[in-house]
Amino acid sequence: MGDLFGHDWSSFPRLYAGHLGLSLSAIVVGLLISLPLGVLAARSAALARFALGSASIVQTIPGLALLALMVPLLGGRIGFWPAFVALTLYSVLPLLRNTIVGLRGVDPDVREAALAVGMTERQRLFQVDLPLAAPVIIAGLRTAAVWTVGAATLATPVGAESLGGLIFQGLQTRNWASVIAGCLGSAVLALGLDQLIALFEIGYQRQARRYVLAGLLGLAVLCLPVAGLFQGTPTSAAAAGTAGLPLAGRTVVLGAKTFTEQYVLADAMRRVLERAGARVEIKQDLGSNVAFDALLHNDVDLYVDYTGTVWTTIMHRDDVVPRDRMLGEIGTWLAANGGATEVAALGFENAYAFATSRATASRLGLRSIADLAGKSATLASDPEFLGRPDWVRTRDAYGLGSLQTRQMDSTFMYDAVATGSVDVITAYTTDGRIDAFDLILLTDEKSALPPYDAFVLASPKASKDAVLIAIIRDLASGIDNATMRHANAMVDLERRPVAEAGAWLFEHIKPPPT
Amino acid sequence: MLLEVSGLAKRFGDTPVVQDVSFALQAGETLALIGPSGCGKTTTLKMVNRLIEPDAGSIRLGGQGANEVPAAQWRRHIGYVIQSAGLFPHRSVFDNVAITPRLLGWDATRISVSVADLLDMVGLQPAQFAERMPRQLSGGQKQRVGLARALVGEPRLVLMDEPFAALDPVTKDVLIEDIRELRSRLGFAIVLVTHDFAEAVRLADRIAILDAGRIIQMDTPEKLIAAPATPEVAALLAAPRRSAELISALFKGATHG
Numbered sequence: 001m002g003d004l005f006g007h008d009w010s011s012f013p014r015l016y017a018g019h020l021g022l023s024l025s026a027i028v029v030g031l032l033i034s035l036p037l038g039v040l041a042a043r044s045a046a047l048a049r050f051a052l053g054s055a056s057i058v059q060t061i062p063g064l065a066l067l068a069l070m071v072p073l074l075g076g077r078i079g080f081w082p083a084f085v086a087l088t089l090y091s092v093l094p095l096l097r098n099t100i101v102g103l104r105g106v107d108p109d110v111r112e113a114a115l116a117v118g119m120t121e122r123q124r125l126f127q128v129d130l131p132l133a134a135p136v137i138i139a140g141l142r143t144a145a146v147w148t149v150g151a152a153t154l155a156t157p158v159g160a161e162s163l164g165g166l167i168f169q170g171l172q173t174r175n176w177a178s179v180i181a182g183c184l185g186s187a188v189l190a191l192g193l194d195q196l197i198a199l200f201e202i203g204y205q206r207q208a209r210r211y212v213l214a215g216l217l218g219l220a221v222l223c224l225p226v227a228g229l230f231q232g233t234p235t236s237a238a239a240a241g242t243a244g245l246p247l248a249g250r251t252v253v254l255g256a257k258t259f260t261e262q263y264v265l266a267d268a269m270r271r272v273l274e275r276a277g278a279r280v281e282i283k284q285d286l287g288s289n290v291a292f293d294a295l296l297h298n299d300v301d302l303y304v305d306y307t308g309t310v311w312t313t314i315m316h317r318d319d320v321v322p323r324d325r326m327l328g329e330i331g332t333w334l335a336a337n338g339g340a341t342e343v344a345a346l347g348f349e350n351a352y353a354f355a356t357s358r359a360t361a362s363r364l365g366l367r368s369i370a371d372l373a374g375k376s377a378t379l380a381s382d383p384e385f386l387g388r389p390d391w392v393r394t395r396d397a398y399g400l401g402s403l404q405t406r407q408m409d410s411t412f413m414y415d416a417v418a419t420g421s422v423d424v425i426t427a428y429t430t431d432g433r434i435d436a437f438d439l440i441l442l443t444d445e446k447s448a449l450p451p452y453d454a455f456v457l458a459s460p461k462a463s464k465d466a467v468l469i470a471i472i473r474d475l476a477s478g479i480d481n482a483t484m485r486h487a488n489a490m491v492d493l494e495r496r497p498v499a500e501a502g503a504w505l506f507e508h509i510k511p512p513p514t
Numbered sequence: 515m516l517l518e519v520s521g522l523a524k525r526f527g528d529t530p531v532v533q534d535v536s537f538a539l540q541a542g543e544t545l546a547l548i549g550p551s552g553c554g555k556t557t558t559l560k561m562v563n564r565l566i567e568p569d570a571g572s573i574r575l576g577g578q579g580a581n582e583v584p585a586a587q588w589r590r591h592i593g594y595v596i597q598s599a600g601l602f603p604h605r606s607v608f609d610n611v612a613i614t615p616r617l618l619g620w621d622a623t624r625i626s627v628s629v630a631d632l633l634d635m636v637g638l639q640p641a642q643f644a645e646r647m648p649r650q651l652s653g654g655q656k657q658r659v660g661l662a663r664a665l666v667g668e669p670r671l672v673l674m675d676e677p678f679a680a681l682d683p684v685t686k687d688v689l690i691e692d693i694r695e696l697r698s699r700l701g702f703a704i705v706l707v708t709h710d711f712a713e714a715v716r717l718a719d720r721i722a723i724l725d726a727g728r729i730i731q732m733d734t735p736e737k738l739i740a741a742p743a744t745p746e747v748a749a750l751l752a753a754p755r756r757s758a759e760l761i762s763a764l765f766k767g768a769t770h771g
């Protein structure tokens with residue numbers, strides 16, 4: 001699809017196909033569960049109460065949380081399965097409820113007459129109960145279809161492919177065309193399925209084949225974007241002529257979390273590995289803990305994390321040790337806890353830093369974090385930071401109890417502080433917008449904020465692959481702060497595609513000292 | 515004997531609803547069950563076609579015990595007509611009537627001939643009504659379809675639970691005459707549940723009076739009127755007697771005047 005609005009659309013067919021497959025299989029399996037359960041529950045008040053109660057509870061769990069919960073529940077698996085299980089559970093409530101309501105709504109005299117004319121219970125179920133309840137059940141199916149397709153956009157952080165990928169990445173890289181494409185694609189799919197089910201229903205009721213044919217045609221139209229998958233992808237071309245390279249014939253799965261730097265790093269690492277002959281798959285937009293779980297379960301071979309993140313959110317340490325000791329302790333801890341390894345520190349740090357605009361700094365007299373003590377300024381931060389011991393420690397060390405905190409998506413924080421709608425933000429030190437918006441970083445004399453050195457983690461399985469590990473080791477100290485910040489700025493400020501920034505970064509990795 | 519019911523009993527929870535009910539019917543004979551609301555008429559009727567399983571007692575139809583065949587098969591040979599007709603709203607008139615023959619495994623020609631005959635007999639032109647859906651019928655027409663559906667399987671016994679209760683007096687009168695006519699042509703026996711003594715008199719050979727789940731008197735209408743067994747029976751006959759006397763007096767007055 002070219003590069004409409006400067007975006008690379010080549011992933012659209014794959015994400016659309018993932019979305020369609022995920023939604024359809026969840027709806028179909030949801031129906032296979034709900035119909036028999038609904039039939040039993042319609043005849044037993046106790047079972048109905050239990051089944052509807054459980055389904056309602058599932059429904060009250062926010063979609064994103066339900067999806068994320070499935071990862072640990074399925075033993076750390078990421079990708080299709082946790083998303084499929086969560087969406088199936090999600091589709092059960094409208095289906096089950098409408099099956100029960102529909103069956104209960106069948107006139108008792110008619111049900112009795114069915115037995116009186118000599119039907120067996122089974123014949124009555126199929127010839128009277130289900131046909132008469134069908135309109136209500138189908139209404140439930142339509143609701144389930146719309147909900148499931150909508151919720152499937154949230155499947156991205158657990159590693160399943162869906163149009164949510166366009167939305168999540170678009171939000172992080174401020175590519176609104178990508179966000180809109182993701183939303184539109186999902187909306188068209190939801191409404192399309194809804195209308196198709198309606199067509200099939202009319203076709204069945206009127207016994208008119210043309211409605212069914214129109215429905216099938218519509219289904220084909222909905223599947224059309226998937227066809228883009230089969231137009232020879234660039235990766236298959238890249239696979240040619242890899243014979244003799246160290247990683248020829250091997251597939252490496254790279255993980256990436258949900259922000260620009262992670263997308264760019266994954267793209268650059270893809271180029272490194274492809275140069276060595278590997279076929280590379282990227283699972284991006286993974287939640288922070290999801291990425292680590294996936295690594296432990298070998299669903300992801302490699303991903304980049306940050307020392308401070310692993311230290312606090314995975315190892316649950318709330319002390320701070322000096323930078324040189326932290327990476328070593330992390331390596332030891334990883335070896336003892338699941339067998340992943342720390343392969344190479346990349347050479348740059350993406351720490352949290354308190355940032356403010358020049359105007360605010362002079363108005364409030366800010367140079368160090370200590371200058372915030374006792375002031376009634378507003379601090380905006382991502383939800384992750386405010387939930388971490390980092391914040392508690394910093395607040396207590398500097399006496400920042402008087403600050404008003406606001407959670408905000410990282411995409412919007414920089415604008416907010418630059419325009420003065422908030423006074424201070426917790427910026428990421430490699431974010432290109434610090435320079436671009438001329439922000440000032442407050443100094444941290446008490447070293448309350450831990451170091452956040454970027455390093456590559458390898459899964460237990462990948463750790464045993466000496467050739468792969470050697471190639472990644474060569475990346476050690478290959479990217480400094482300025483280089484990373486520049487690559488991030490290409491996406492966040494210049495609105496260039498991630499692939500372009502990845503290519504630039506790949507060109508600018510410092511070769512290992514020989 | 516066509517139908518032999520003996521010692522029938524049913525309780526719902528701790529409440530006995532039917533107690534020691536026995537009666538027998540000859541082929542082609544009609545028995546009416548009359549009694550106050552809640553006395554167990556419907557329950558008794560439904561035990562005969564096993565929509566309700568009795569706690570005790572036995573039912574034999576044409577020498578066969580009710581529990582000797584599966585319930586669904588037992589019901590296919592007993593017609594059942596209820597107040598609301600209970601037609602299948604998603605099936606045409608033809609399909610509604612054809613259900614029992616299909617369950618009995620008749621061939622297609624026999625089914626279409628029988629259904630058309632029956633629709634004709636209950637006064638619904640097949641050409642006009644066969645393809646209609648139940649919602650396109652009046653109350654009386656629905657009741658006639660219900661009657662056709664009950665009779666098409668050639669049952670020797672038809673159970674009717676207040677079949678005329680929802681009909682206006684004129685429609686009801688015509689339908690009663692039609693049923694008498696059908697009965698004499700087809701020869702089925704009827705157990706009729708009703709509140710209306712006049713209705714019972716027009717159709718029944720014998721009337722059983724039920725009270726609190728027991729038959730307190732069972733006899734021909736003449737004998738019931740001549741010798742009510744208990745004050746309850748006498749009370750039950752008092753109202754129809756008053757209206758009959760009043761109406762006949764009015765009719766006499768009209769002819770003499």
Ligand SMILES: Nc1ncnc2c1ncn2[C@@H]1O[C@H](COP(=O)(O)OP(=O)(O)OP(=O)(O)O)[C@@H](O)[C@H]1O
Nearest residue numbers: 526527531549550551552553554555556557558709
């Ligand atoms: N499924 C049931 N569970 C509990 N009690 C029932 C049930 N069906 C009927 N009963 C009770 O049994 C008694 C007899 O009911 P039945 O329907 O046989 O009365 P009926 O003589 O047909 O009354 P009506 O003239 O009002 O139709 C009533 O008191 C009724 O409440």
Ligand SMILES: [Mg+2]
Nearest residue numbers: 555556557675
């Ligand atoms: Mg009754």
